[in-house]
Structures are given as C-alpha cells and as structure tokens.
Amino acid sequence: MLIDHLNQQLRERAAAGLRRQRRTATSACAPQQQVQAGADAPSRALLGFCSNDYLGLANHPALIDALAEGARLYGAGSGASHLVSGHSRAHAVLEDLLAQWMEPAIPQARVLTFSTGYMANLALLTALGDERTTLFCDKRNHASLIDGARLARAAVQRYPHADLAALERQLQTCNTPLRLIVTDTVFSMDGDQADLPALLALAERHDAWLILDDAHGFGVLGPHGQGSLAQAGLRSERLILMGTLGKAAGIGGAFVAAHPVIIDWLVQTARSYVFTTAASPALAHALQTSLQLIAGDEGHQRRALLRQRIAQLRSGLQTLIDAHPHLAWTLAPSDTAIQPLIVGDNARALALSAALDAHDLWITAIRPPTVPPGTARLRIALSAAHSASDVQRLLAALHTIALQWT
Numbered sequence: 001m002l003i004d005h006l007n008q009q010l011r012e013r014a015a016a017g018l019r020r021q022r023r024t025a026t027s028a029c030a031p032q033q034q035v036q037a038g039a040d041a042p043s044r045a046l047l048g049f050c051s052n053d054y055l056g057l058a059n060h061p062a063l064i065d066a067l068a069e070g071a072r073l074y075g076a077g078s079g080a081s082h083l084v085s086g087h088s089r090a091h092a093v094l095e096d097l098l099a100q101w102m103e104p105a106i107p108q109a110r111v112l113t114f115s116t117g118y119m120a121n122l123a124l125l126t127a128l129g130d131e132r133t134t135l136f137c138d139k140r141n142h143a144s145l146i147d148g149a150r151l152a153r154a155a156v157q158r159y160p161h162a163d164l165a166a167l168e169r170q171l172q173t174c175n176t177p178l179r180l181i182v183t184d185t186v187f188s189m190d191g192d193q194a195d196l197p198a199l200l201a202l203a204e205r206h207d208a209w210l211i212l213d214d215a216h217g218f219g220v221l222g223p224h225g226q227g228s229l230a231q232a233g234l235r236s237e238r239l240i241l242m243g244t245l246g247k248a249a250g251i252g253g254a255f256v257a258a259h260p261v262i263i264d265w266l267v268q269t270a271r272s273y274v275f276t277t278a279a280s281p282a283l284a285h286a287l288q289t290s291l292q293l294i295a296g297d298e299g300h301q302r303r304a305l306l307r308q309r310i311a312q313l314r315s316g317l318q319t320l321i322d323a324h325p326h327l328a329w330t331l332a333p334s335d336t337a338i339q340p341l342i343v344g345d346n347a348r349a350l351a352l353s354a355a356l357d358a359h360d361l362w363i364t365a366i367r368p369p370t371v372p373p374g375t376a377r378l379r380i381a382l383s384a385a386h387s388a389s390d391v392q393r394l395l396a397a398l399h400t401i402a403l404q405w406t
C-alpha cells in the first residue's frame with residue numbers, strides 16, 4: 001500500500017540522517033529571526049547563517065514600500081500567463097532594465113523574466129536542448145540545471161567538477177551539430193567560482209555556447225553588482241545568463257539574458273514560461289527598486305560589508321581548524337558569501353548543527369544527495385546584514401563545541 005511503502009522509505013531516510021525538517025519563521029528574513037520548530041512550538045530568537053539574502057535587502061524598507069506601490073498600481077496578481085494577458089508594463093520595464101545591465105557582457109542582450117530560477121533553468125535547457133544538441137554539464141551544477149538536462153531531448157555529457165581538460169575532450173569527440181556548455185558561476189554548495197574566461201575560450205574554440213547560472217553572483221559580484229560576467233569582464237554573443245532575483249535582489253523571480261533570437265525562441269517554446277501564470281506585477285515593480293539599490297551607493301556599501309564579513313569568517317574558521325586538527329574539519333576554498341565548513345559524515349554534520357542550535361545559532365547541515373557522500377557540511381551563508389559581532393558569536397560557539405568534542 002502506498003502509505004506503508006512511503007513510511008518505510010521515510011524511516012530509512014531518518015535512519016541515514018537524511019530526513020529533512022522545516023522550521024517556521026515568525027518574523028521577517030534577517031540575521032536575527034524568530035523561529036518555531038513546529039506549529040505548536042514556542043518562538044525562539046535565532047541568529048541565522050542560512051539565507052541567500054546576501055545584501056540584506058529582503059526586508060529593506062524601500063523594497064517593502066515599492067512592493068505596496070506596485071500592488072496599488074498593478075494589483076496583487078497578474079491573472080494569466082505572459083502570452084495570454086498577464087504580461088504587464090512592470091514586467092516589461094524590469095526586462096528592459098536588466099537588458100541594459102547585461103548589454104556590456106552580451107551584445108544586443110534581451111531579457112525574459114520568470115517566476116523562479118528553477119523554471120528559468122528548465123526553460124533554457126528544454127527549449128535549447130533539442131535532438132541536434134549536446135549539453136555539457138558540470139557535475140556539481142544546481143539541481144534545477146540537472147532537472148532541465150533530464151527533461152531536454154539533447155544528449156547530455158557530465159564533466160567532473162571544474163575539470164576543463166575533461167570538458168575539452170568531450171567537446172572534441174562530440175558529433176552533434178550544436179553544443180551548449182552549462183555551469184553554475186558560483187557553485188551553490190561550495191561557493192567556488194567557475195573559470196569563466198577559460199570556459200568562454202573553450203566555447204569559442206569548439207563552436208559551443210555557454211549557459212551560466214549566476215544565482216549566487218548576481219547583485220554581489222562585479223563593480224556594480226551586475227554579476228559574474230562583469231566581474232570577469234567578458235563580452236560575447238555566445239553567453240546566455242540566468243540570474244535569480246530571490247537571493248541578493250531580495251524579492252523573488254529570475255531572468256534569462258541572451259541574444260534577441262534566443263529570447264524570442266524561449267517565448268515561443270519554453271514550456272515553463274508559456275504554461276504558467278506570470279509572477280505578480282507588484283514583484284516586478286519592486287524589483288526595479290531592488291536594481292537601483294544594488295547598483296547605487298547602498299549596494300556598494302553592502303558589498304564592501306559582505307566582503308569584510310567573508311574575510312573575518314574565513315580567518316576565524318582557519319584558526320579554529322588549525323587549533324583542532326583531529327576533528328578533520330575543512331574549509332572550502334571560497335571567496336564568496338557561501339562558506340562551507342565540511343565535516344564529513346551526515347551524523348557529524350547534524351550533531352554540529354544541533355550543537356549550534358543550543359547556542360541559538362541557525363545553520364543548516366547540508367547532506368547527500370545535495371553534496372557528494374562523505375562531504376556533509378555546514379553551509380554558512382553570509383549577508384551584509386550580519387554584523388562583525390554576529391560572525392564573532394558564531395566563531396566563539398564553534399570554538400566551544402570543538403573543545404567539547406575533543
């Protein structure tokens with residue numbers, strides 16, 4: 001019977017330390033958050049290092065006002081899909097603004113917005129990945145890219161993480177007429193960055209196109225927060241960029257920037273664009289304010305603060321690891337806001353997360369299949385909204401736990 005069958009599998013997951021649980025926040029997204037363990041549990045104040053709100057914009061007063069203004073101007077809901085009647089002026093203006101942002105990297109760039117990054121990646125890979133195409137995918141790509149590749153009719157080749165020599169060998173032996181290289185720019189569970197200049201050079205050499213998922217770069221990297229392409233200083237027609245708007249941009253949604261013909265093709269054929277209700281125009285309206293904040297002085301200041309916190313955390317963690325070598329904790333080589341502390345097995349990662357919880361610190365343990373077996377970790381995510389003393393509090397708690405575990 002179905003319920004028995006599922007119950008059995010749920011028990012197996014729990015025994016393997018793989019059962020996932022939700023917590024309920026009862027206050028806005030911020031480092032200090034009120035959180036319940038369950039519907040009837042009391043609310044506790046936790047200091048969190050889990051959100052992707054890298055610039056601390058999710059709760060920004062200007063965005064809250066812009067959201068309310070957007071709802072007054074355009075209503076709460078879009079009412080239909082973009083191709084029926086749900087495409088509003090708020091969406092159109094947002095697309096034009098984003099296209100201007102991306103034009104320095106992608107000549108003639110045009111932009112299409114989506115409700116989520118997951119849907120944008122499904123759209124890209126299914127609409128472009130036809131039978132004439134091979135998709136070359138980094139093995140650590142985000143789940144939404146993996147699912148998009150599964151749904152596509154294209155041949156799929158996966159290359160070992162960041163192994164561009166392996167990728168080149170695959171490109172050399174490829175015999176489909178079209179080739180797409182697909183990669184995260186900043187890898188979501190490791191925080192490391194793809195070598196974009198080398199990838200673009202490979203794409204040019206082998207007449208391939210490059211699909212980049214900049215979920216963790218957009219808003220954070222580049223001189224004005226335009227993302228990984230601006231940071232790398234690249235410009236090419238071969239670039240297709242997906243950026244999300246629910247992380248650094250603080251609201252929700254996503255976009256694809258690419259050559260106008262690619263955008264037109266997505267509008268005609270991408271099923272996760274065509275067959276879904278357009279995101280609320282109020283969100284698109286508020287996102288325009290979000291872009292202004294990102295590109296303006298406030299964005300500059302917030303990116304500088306974030307860089308300070310990253311440096312503070314990394315040097316503190318390195319000191320901790322050096323002081324407790326027997327724990328065999330390792331710090332991933334990451335320059336970004338994603339700073340994983342790799343502890344190894346699932347039970348250890350869960351125990352560390354639980355021990356931090358006892359210090360009123362909220363950091364999720366990330367376990368397989370999200371990361372490779374044996375590399376369970378705490379994924380520490382920093383935000384410009386964290387203060388230096390927030391980071392200090394985390395380091396002090398880890399130090400106390402490390403001594404207890406000795």
Ligand SMILES: *Cc1c(COP(=O)(O)O)cnc(C)c1O
Nearest residue numbers: 116117118142144188215244246
């Ligand atoms: C979060 C994320 C996505 C999905 O974006 P959503 O807007 O949350 O659906 C896609 N790719 C990467 C790398 C991500 O981290």
